[in-house]
Amino acid sequence: MEPIRKHQGLVYPLNRANIDTDQIIPKQFLKRISRQGFGQFVFYNWRFDSKGELREDFSLNQPKYKGTSILVAGENFGCGSSREHAPWAIQDYGFRVVIAPSYADIFYNNCTKNGILPVQLTEEEVQTLIQNAETESYYLTVDLEEKKVYDNQGFETSFEIDDYKREMLLNGWDEIAVTLTHADKISQFEEARK
Template sequence: MDKFTTLTGIAAPMPLVNIDTDMIIPKNFLKTIKRSGLGANLFDEMRFDREGNEIADFVLNQPQYRETQILIAGDNFGCGSSREHAPWAIADFGIKCIVSTSFADIFFNNCFKNGILPIVLPKEQVELLMKDAEKGANARMTVDLETQEITTSDGEVITFDVDSHRKHCLLNGLDDIGQTMEKAAAIDSFEATASAVRPWV
């Protein structure tokens, strides 16, 4: 998993509320167990018509938002089923940070496990960031995980909270396996001692 330290990028406004995981990645794309390739179908039913043509007015199809790395979203983002394919698709598209007033719990947890930083802010601050994102490609925001600050294109600074353990994992690029490997020396020591004490096991 890539480290998340400081991100400066284009933010896309998506003020819709209750965007569920089926809207993020429809069920017909869940046949794969690979994390790559799903970005092409992110928000598939909103991005494309039935013939597979882009829907021009969908935000991520607009030229200024095609390189979006930050998503400013409406309330209750990631609700619905617990599919981990949803953060897989978001990450594969290139989005590394999502800001909302609230997230569904399972989706929120899955984001951290896949290198995505979900940030919860009060409604007033999300609306401020939404307006900033509406400026388009010239409105680049900076998200600094170390200092826990978002800086708007106008230089306004908004602080955010994040769990200290999750922050450590993102800063160091540690998923569940990576966290285990951090303790490799202790595990090896335990196994050596256990083998000496109980050689018959």
């Protein structure tokens, strides 16, 4: 995984609550074996019409959000099934950070295990970010080392994250990489057991 220390990016506002994993990546696209290739299907039923054509009325399809890497959404983001494909799709589309007032637990954990930083802010703070991003090309900096979110217009707030999850994201580690940090001790144990 790619480490996240400080990320600056264009914000995409998705002012909806209770966005479930089937809305993030519909079930018919879960046939791939690898983690890549899901981004093209993210929010598929909102982004595309019944003929598979991009819908001009869905904001993510607008040119002003091209290259967005920070998703800001409503409460209970990622509810529904436990499919790990949802964070894979979000990441493959280009999002590195998701900001919401609350998350489904499994989705939140799947994000941290796959290199996406899920930031939890208050409803009021999230609405401020959404309003800013709906009116202009809006950039945020998310600093995981300092646990802060800020813009260049005076908005600044802090967030909490579990120390273990923070360390994994800062170092770009998944659970296998964490295990490999103890490779010497594992080898010593194996030698002692012979």
